[in-house]
Amino acid sequence: MTRTDPKTLTSALAALEQRVGPLDRIKQRIKRHHIETPSWAYGDSGTRFKVFRQPGVPRNPFEKMEDAAAVHTLTGVAPSVAIHIPWDKVDDFGKLSEYANQLGVRIGAINPNLFQDDEYKLGSLTNESAAVRRKALDHLIECIEIGKTVKSDIQSLWFADGTNFAGQDNLRERKRRFEQGLSAVYDHLPEGGRMLIEYKFFEPAFYHTDIGDWGMSYVLCQRLGQRAQVLVDLGHHPLGSNIEHIVAFLIDEGKMGGFHFNNKKYADDDLTVGSINPFELFLIYNELVAAEDDPALRPNIAYMIDQSHNEKPKIEAMIQSVMNCQTAYARALLVDRAALTQAQQNGDIIGAEEVLQEAYQTDVRPLLAQVRLDMGIDPDPILAFRASGYLEKVQKERK
Amino acid sequence: MTRTDPKTLTSALAALEQRVGPLDRIKQRIKRHHIETPSWAYGDSGTRFKVFRQPGVPRNPFEKMEDAAAVHTLTGVAPSVAIHIPWDKVDDFGKLSEYANQLGVRIGAINPNLFQDDEYKLGSLTNESAAVRRKALDHLIECIEIGKTVKSDIQSLWFADGTNFAGQDNLRERKRRFEQGLSAVYDHLPEGGRMLIEYKFFEPAFYHTDIGDWGMSYVLCQRLGQRAQVLVDLGHHPLGSNIEHIVAFLIDEGKMGGFHFNNKKYADDDLTVGSINPFELFLIYNELVAAEDDPALRPNIAYMIDQSHNEKPKIEAMIQSVMNCQTAYARALLVDRAALTQAQQNGDIIGAEEVLQEAYQTDVRPLLAQVRLDMGIDPDPILAFRASGYLEKVQKERK
Amino acid sequence: MTRTDPKTLTSALAALEQRVGPLDRIKQRIKRHHIETPSWAYGDSGTRFKVFRQPGVPRNPFEKMEDAAAVHTLTGVAPSVAIHIPWDKVDDFGKLSEYANQLGVRIGAINPNLFQDDEYKLGSLTNESAAVRRKALDHLIECIEIGKTVKSDIQSLWFADGTNFAGQDNLRERKRRFEQGLSAVYDHLPEGGRMLIEYKFFEPAFYHTDIGDWGMSYVLCQRLGQRAQVLVDLGHHPLGSNIEHIVAFLIDEGKMGGFHFNNKKYADDDLTVGSINPFELFLIYNELVAAEDDPALRPNIAYMIDQSHNEKPKIEAMIQSVMNCQTAYARALLVDRAALTQAQQNGDIIGAEEVLQEAYQTDVRPLLAQVRLDMGIDPDPILAFRASGYLEKVQKERK
């Protein structure tokens, strides 16, 4: 990694400005584009084959807030932290929330866990057993209560429910149990609270997953009401899926609720967002910027990272991820939308493509460096982190 | 292929009856399970690399009806023929319909074509140009009129609309044009008419397809009204998709309108239904039979074949396809649903799976042979066709 | 599950014999077709999200042998047990081997583990560090020594080696380190010992896997020598792969060493072999039987199950898996190869396909039941296991 050179920064920005016009509004939008990091990304995780433990990982939710705050301090745009219940369960959520605030961050989406109890082996809200369904429902309601305490307005729901073998359970019955359970949860949502429902193509269920694609999530949300929206995890689609199309479609339906950002080459690989196909991430952001620019739409989208790094150092990986999102967003902001529309209306396929490429191929690193300098932070967050001594410090403290 | 041996038939059926109980109702259901064949399967078709022309293929829609009638005569369960406009355009559709009736078949679903005119290069109902959209709309309305003439109650709509490159067109604008266009079509549907909307993962569009999955088709249908339903083509999904789950989901939503049967190993390969994964076909039928058995549901599903054979002789391939559907349906009828429910309620995964396997592994060829004998037709339709001299005859006549 | 009815068995077999000729040779081949079960399938395992622990699972390698012996006792065709080092490490392998023999089974393939030590985080034989490579090599040589002790002639090598991100390591350097390491291992193989090298498309590495497909495994084996052969795990291919083609190709090259049987719908799902696409399993067996029938070939293939059940009861699942292999093998034995060749030579695609279907659609359960009765075991192994009280007994004993 190379340090930003302050001398070349000014000329690079001047050149950019000359090409695309004044950068102020773009810089403002970049500063306001917040990315939520997940508490679980700071702890150990891995594959089914092995969890490689890293020294210095947080021993409790408070320490996770510290790491998240470190990421926010260095990037300036990661002010909230998603939590996972019961992994982040504490006696006093008010205290956790207050601690976060003291560190300069706040608690974001609440993520219930309905897949790690033995009773959920054959399903949570879809379980044949009314008792298990009740238990799952109680947990979901508990999470809403926690949300109230920590002033979170998002419940982020992922269900591992599904089956491994043909015949294992009745697909339509399970759907109905899901509808019933979710409806009961929805009734508990506080004023202004939202419920985001995630879908996933497969894993950990390997024959069918009850909410297997965006359509199933959409149908459930549609039935529940306006405050239920779809959560798009970039790693939860079949290979080849055109995710930006799904995103555009959901935006148009008012059902695009939020993202779990990561990247994949094969399955739900949970790799660094933008690491496998950065052009795809740009195209997704291109739809988001187009929606932001459309006065008829008022998309309210939660941008959250959901990654689990087994090999990369966790805090650095999170800084890098936030930066990758910024890179894609900055490029999408540079798209000349009038020229794009013009080319589209002319049926000029190559012209339209090249409008996107002109934005995508622009080196936005100077722009992002300047935004950081404007915010009073280091233009090179990863290098700054390496120089900060933070990791060495927590490695000593957290045994 | 081996001829059915009448001597062993009785004992085989007796053994089956002993195992699963009286077969009368099952036999009746098999007789009533009709599969529609498509006119275009009788003509030449192929891949983008080569169309291998077969001697004797029909020269006009009337001759296609003859071939379809031959399939119906030999199988007893293929009484209707889907047509494709303009491929099957004739001056007098009343005459075509009457000719079909004389041959013992009738015209089924009407399939408009919105992908072979130069003007549709950048879309039909989604085209930037209002004139092209109008043209597409007129064609769709024309097809509804043809449907009235030939007493067809199904419009089967597949759109090739999509783009090949990022930026080529505005995804949300295209969606809205689609909604508008389809709504205008829906308004023209006659009393009792249905409109089935097909989706497809990709091809011929290779970046995005406007109706790319069942969810997009569902949303459009939902907005249009009750008489718009989803058409499931088995070859139009990403690899790994659990199609029986989608089918169960759509049935539960009252939106399962019909099938285009075929099979695939890779993409939209349009291979013989049941040839690559017959167990998957059985599982799809298993959901259909379960829905038929459920008094709370009244599924009204059109079973249609959509295949294009480049190498197999076309009429034989169609007979084989109809038989493969019957095989899957017969096996699904043998599923012991009470035992299945019992195992599911016990959480007995292996037990539930084995209930399905007991039906699937049953050799239903004697049962189907007997059904054919009951209907007065040859128990071995392919062999009967080979012996009939039909192909030799049309090869001489159709030059 | 239904009990085999002895009264109908005789007539079913008579009917089958009438159709396909004397069954003696087929029955003999079924009896001799041995399937190895893996010690690790008897212990707890799961997904990265959750391991559902089952009461009664073995507490040590000796108890795993007991469970494997139970499977062999009930199926009659699972006389060997693959072991995994260090999971199955014991002080005295001679004693373990002897214990197995007393139970009526023996130790089969040795599976080294090169993915669960912290040092292997960035690779084992491919690691940048010579010390780590040495450690990996030592472990592989240790496993060869264990193999000598327990009289196993197969080393079954799977490497998790790969990277998660572009640039993480030098792909060509890693290949060369692999060649070097494997060559050193090969030199330690005893007379008559074989080394089977497995490949995998992805997981746990998500950017590149050093031995990512059969071709890479083949090239390595080719360079090593005759006693290095490819191991095909059915779950380790991209979706859509024609596995039977790969198998036929490897057989023709003399490089088909063995199988890890399981089934997948999506990724390396490790589901019960034959549970997702039983026709594919039949087609694989069809190539195996064709090779057995070919006097010019002398395939020496190890048939091993590699599954990890998280939900199904483990012993039952293993019995079911062995039976599924038998079903596929029995069907493949029924293929009329002369008729198949005839149809192929005539270019009769449908005829050839139907020759396979005639075998595939045959209900081979009576045949397999009779084979078991001939061997003095219960015709319904799963029911027999359920009735045996074995599970209840070990659940009490193994706390």
Next chain:
Amino acid sequence: MTRTDPKTLTSALAALEQRVGPLDRIKQRIKRHHIETPSWAYGDSGTRFKVFRQPGVPRNPFEKMEDAAAVHTLTGVAPSVAIHIPWDKVDDFGKLSEYANQLGVRIGAINPNLFQDDEYKLGSLTNESAAVRRKALDHLIECIEIGKTVKSDIQSLWFADGTNFAGQDNLRERKRRFEQGLSAVYDHLPEGGRMLIEYKFFEPAFYHTDIGDWGMSYVLCQRLGQRAQVLVDLGHHPLGSNIEHIVAFLIDEGKMGGFHFNNKKYADDDLTVGSINPFELFLIYNELVAAEDDPALRPNIAYMIDQSHNEKPKIEAMIQSVMNCQTAYARALLVDRAALTQAQQNGDIIGAEEVLQEAYQTDVRPLLAQVRLDMGIDPDPILAFRASGYLEKVQKERK
């Protein structure tokens, strides 16, 4: 598209030079990196659903050379043209070759066609019929003769051979016929001639393809000899395949013979190279540059485009494609290989990744513009083409 601004060019290049050092050697390498365009890309082509004909497409091989020459004139790096026999068959190949030379280009790889004759329906070199195999062989030998006449040293072989249905043919027999046929072809190769063997996952065969992956191609090449090498078409892999890994592997084996460049999102979509995942193209080029930099290797790789555009204007699309390759190559040349190696040796995954990103995110458009100016051509080839009047001219001439 925006015109290159000569005023900013100098400062942009100075800034780049400041960052990465002197650009001369890089510029030289870019100038010498030649991309071959295919004659068939200039003619009409399409999907199985529709070929959209474009006015002005060449009416004969001579006119194809003119279009290819136009691409070379504008890009400066596309001096050779692959031809396809019999599509480009002319009475006098000497004359065609001479005409090409006069236009400033030359004939490159010869591509035989073994899939458009009715006799190849069931295979070419793999056909059951010795007569058909002989015909295929004769065609291949004819192409070698043509190659001698036009001084081409590459035979680029793609076979559509495969089957659509299980059982259709004997997989091992077909492999042996292939080996035999290819061996006979190889014997005819002239001194210095190379034979590149392409593989393809599927299409137009939908059950099995005889040369289905790089491994099968490799084994055939290995057996033939040094002058047989593998041809990698970027669109011929299963989704998710790590192509750069395959490329690195083949380079290490001395078997990487050439590329067919294009891009895909789903199947063999034949889209513009670099249009779907430009980062992947960069990673492939990264391996190529690393190999060029390695004194121990002497890769001799043919860089050829193989695309078939149905919607984009053909000449523009080809210019764009050549430029996309240049972009990827230029970025790969900027990779700081010493820093990359250092990061890899330190196990610094993020550091290594960022070395690649620093090159990839660099805006290389000024560099490429300068290279073009140095070569005396317009820095903006597509705009130059649009301004040239070439298309209007040929549209008038070619009716």
